[in-house]
Amino acid sequence: MSDCDSFCNANCHHSYNSWDVTDYGPTPLILNIHDETLRNPSFRTTRWTGQHMQLTLMSIPVDYEIGAETHPNEDQYLCVIDGDGIIYMGDSPYNLFYSHPLDNGCAVLIPANIWHNLINTGDRPLKLYCIYAPVVHQPETVHWTKRESDLEK
Secondary structure, three states, X not given: OOOHHHOEOOOOOOOOOOOOOOOOOOOOOEXXXXXXXXXXXXXXXXXXXXXXXXXXXXXXXXXXXXXXXXXXXXXXXXXXXXXXXXXXXEOEOOEOOEEEEEOOOOEEXXXXXOEEEEEEOOOXXXXXXXXXXXXXXXXXXXXXXXXXXXXHO
């Protein structure tokens, strides 16, 4: 067993046919974040949940959005892997005064208590990953659709 094998999930070096919904936290994990994000078919899947941080993978369908939200105690990092979108941010859900287009490779850092909304403006699913610190979602959360996500709130 190589050193990498002790920390890699089974899919780190191998392709697979079905989507793996496993949350691998809080054990150490090495993964190809680009490939994992592109492969994710769900609106949101927690891939790793630790004591102080969480990684989620997202796929936002064409003409959909995350919806205006804030995380009062959590900072958030978003990274777009594929697709086009626009991020809005502000001090309330009614005052999202800042906007910026997003495409492949764009990263957004959102401090706690900042309202934001991310909208898919492209012609294919918007693929991104999010890191929350501290944790926002329950470990092993999978929302196949935005509707499932909204029902949990």
